[in-house]
Each structure stands twice: as structure tokens, then as C-alpha cells.
Amino acid sequence: MTQATAAAAGPLAHAAAGRPARKKSTYPYYFLLLPALIYFIFFILPTLTSFYYSFTRWDLFTAEWIGLDNYRTFFQEQALLTGLKNTLIYAVITSGLKVVLGLGLAMLLTSKIIAKGYLRSVIFFPVLVSSIGIGLTFTILMNPERGLINSTLGTIGIGGPGWLTDPNLALYSVAIVDIWKGVGLATVIFIAGLVSIPGEYYEAAALDGANKWQTFRNIMLPLSRPAMASVITLSFIGGLRSFDLIWAMTKGGPGFASDVLASVIYKQYQAGFYGLSTAGNVVLFLLVTIIMVPLTRWLNRAQEA
Template sequence: MKTKKERSMYPVWFVLPSLIIFVIFFLWPIISSLYYSLTVWNFETAKFCGLDNYKLFFSEHSMSSSVVHTLIYAFGTSALKVILAFFIAIFLTSKIKTKGFIRSAVFFPNLVSMMAVGLAFSYMMHPTKGLLNMPIQALGGTPIDFLGDPKTALLSIILTDVWKGLSISVVIYIAGIQSIDKTYYEAASIDGATGWQQLKHITLPLVAPSQNSIIILSLIGGLRSFDLIWAMTGGGPGFSTDVLASVIYKQYAAGFYGLSTAGNVVMLILISVIAFPLQHFLNKREEAIQG
């Protein structure tokens, strides 16, 4: 017969392994990062400098502008994925005969590594020899320097990211659409609802859980994106495509470890400030729709 104390400790033994993993791999790295972001450190010593790293980070335009670029990149890729993937998923759940083949083709970009996609598109966007400029030159137009012009470089990478990451969003949407009870559409058809009305009043509200997942995943992925940008431009031309992750890498590679750690903390705060309130808002919206 177990004592009262033993019974009260019983649930703790189930929580303890997860708690240990959480402390070691999540809580401790955050605390240590906060400390080292307030120091000038190398692998031997750490000298406390207060908020100097943060002041330098936001006073230098080459670094502070990366926050704006990160937000543009994250919201731009997320919005395009949410909208385009929805209509592609609607098309791929219709009664077309070749939808199996098209689904495979849509999912193909996800099988290729991000670095490979970045290198391939950087060659395709070459200002004189690139595949995308060949038709423009053939028609007598002026070649576009997609990645060499600060006005078009970030947009070019955003569109490449959308091409690469659209497949996952489409798959999530398809799963959400196929889980909707068909009787809703049958009842709507009997009442004389058009295809657009069914899409607006049945599909769009009931696919909200899938849409919320896509928004959160794509937004967080965009906020911490690095590999595609590094493969295509390395943050250039100038600093026009530098995002937080690329700036953090550059500072670390240059030996400014404290400044790099401060950038990591800024990224963590930025993701938390955006992701948690957005998750709360989306959950409330989903409850309101389903209620």
C-alpha cells in the first residue's frame, strides 16, 4: 500500500524527464544567450559590457535594416503561400483526371534542398545568361538584374521561397479540405448555392485550422530564414537582402560573438512577440468560426 506522499510524487516521475530536457535544451540556452549578449566574449573570456551590443546592433544601418528585411520577407512569403496554396488545393481537390500527377509535381520542390534551389535560381536569374532573361532578350527587352538590383533582389528571393515552400502548404490545405463533410456541399447545392458561395461560406471557414497552421509555420520559417538568402545573394547587393539570420552569421564569422549573440536574442524576441499573439488571435478566430 503506497503512502500519500508516494502517491503525490507518482505524477512527478512522468513529468521529470520532459522537464530535464526542457531545462537543458531550451531554458538554459536562452538564459546563457541573454547573459553572453551582454558581454564581449570569446572562447576564453567574457567581459561584461551592458547593453552596448544592442546599441551597436540598432545604431548600425547594415544590421538594423535586417529587422525590416526580415519582417518583409516573413510576411511576404507567408501571405503568398497562404493565398496561392489555397487556390491550388481547391484545384487539386476538384474532379480533374490528372490531379494525382499534378499533386506529385507540386510536391516536387519540397524534395530539393534549399541550398540547391538557391543556387539553381541564382543561375536562372543571371542578368545576361539566365534562363529567365533569355525570353526578355529574345523579344528585344532589357535584361533584368534580379539579384543585382537592390530594388528587385529581396522580391526575387521571396518568390523563390514561395515556389520552394508552397508544396507543404498545399498538402496541409488538401488534408483540411478533404476532411470537410460532403453533406455540407450537398445541402448547399440543394439550396441553390453557387460554387463561389460554397467556397466562401463552407470551405474557407471550415479549413481555418489548416490555414492557421500554414500561417504560423510559414511566418516563423520566414522570420528565421537563412539558407536560401545566403545561397542566392549572401545578403547583397550591399545589405539589401540581409536578414537577421544572415547578419548573425556574418558577425559570428567575423569574431564578434557578443554582437552575434545579441542578434540571436533580438530574433528570439521578434519571433515571440509576433508568434504568440498571432497564435492566440488565430485560435480565437477559429473558435468564433466553429462556434
């Protein structure tokens, strides 16, 4: 630096050095106060309250501390354990098939086919319909004697099963309806992931002589991982927390064959066992957390790899 430059910069540098450091403004954080208060009132506080009441025998007016008795009863009741097992089976089946079918439909609906926009609307439409409405409709369609499904099978000489009355089929029948209802959302998410892949990748693959399977395995599948992670996360959480469709179609029956954890909790609440049902809610909350936290981390690592 020349003497003239140093002389010119000297006063400015001296002024900057003598100026007090600007304090970081807290003003932007004020906008977080209202959301934080709402989150505390409607999520943190009810969660902590639920944890407390799960250790009590309570009604609407009194609460008696009983320690871990509710949890002991929960894991000793056969119906509750059946509901826990069915919850895991239901979540795995529905989320797995939504991923597979959603990806397949997304590939079809991003290819060069006729009426592509219309078909996308048709596939997504069940997502917009109430689960209760769909459940009541399929209860009629799956009626073993007068339902349209068995009547159609009967015209071709096939005796239809008791979709919702057979203990071995009831849970899987509801899962099929859940998949039909929810696959549209998975398809839309996968479509968004597929159309975001730059066309240069496909052009390079075509120049290298890659066939359709190689293009899918090496381009479409790896680059759609963010969409796949979203579908797996949403579908699995929805499967673990499923209640309305199962309740509308079977109410957990026949017997306890299609009971999931949420329906068992609701039945306990209806029977007046409020402490036991609260303990079941805590178990469901912990189950979702224990499964989804490591699964989400694994999906994020696989996505970054």
C-alpha cells in the same frame, strides 16, 4: 430506498467509507523526466546562456560584462536596422502568398481534374529539396547575362532585369523562390483541411442554389480555418527565421539590400563580434515571440468563433 435495500447496501457503504482514499500514482510522471531533461539541456539552458552572453563582450575563452552596449550598437548600426526591416518584409510577403497560393492550389487539386495525385506530388517535391541546392540552382537561372530566365525573355524581345544584382529586386527575387519552394507544404495542409469537410455541407449548399463563390465563402473558407492557422503560423515563423536560401543566393547582397536579421547576425559572428551577434539572436528570438504569441492567440480565437 426500502429497508431491505438499505440493509444490503449498508455493509458495502460502511466498508467503502472505512477504506482509505487511493493515492494518485506518480508513476506516469516518471516518463516526463527524460524529455524534460533533454528540453532543459538543449533549449532552456542555451537560451538563458544566450541572454547572459548578449550583455558581454566575449570570445571563446573570456567574457567581459558590458551591459546594454551590444543592444545600443545593434539599433545604431544601419545594416542591422536594414536587416530587421527586410526580415519583416520578407516574412509578410512569403507567408501571405503561401497562404493564398496554397489555398488556391488545394482547391484545384481537390477538384475533379486529371492526374490529381501526380500533380500533388509535383507541387510538394520542392519542399523535399535542400534550400542550398535550390538557391544555387536559381542563382544560375537568374543570372542577368547567361541565365535561362533572361535568355527566355530575350527571345520574345523583353530585357530581363538583374534579379539578384539589382538592389531593388534582390530581396523580392529570393522571396519568389522561397514561395515556390514552400507552397507545396501549405498546399498539402490545405488539402487535408478541405477533404475533412463533410460532403453534406456541399450537398446542402447545392440544394439551396449556392454558386461556387458562395460555397467557397460560406463553407470552404470558414471550415478550413484550422488549416489556415497552421499555414500562417509555420510560414510566418519560417519567414522571420529565414537564412539558408538568402545566404545561398545573395549572401545578403548586393550591399545590404537583401540582408535579413539572420544573415546580419551570421556576418557579425564571422567578423568576430560574438557578443553583438548573440544580442542579435536575442532580438530575433524576442521578435518571433512578440509577433507569434498574439498572432497565434488571435488565430485560435478566430478558429473557435
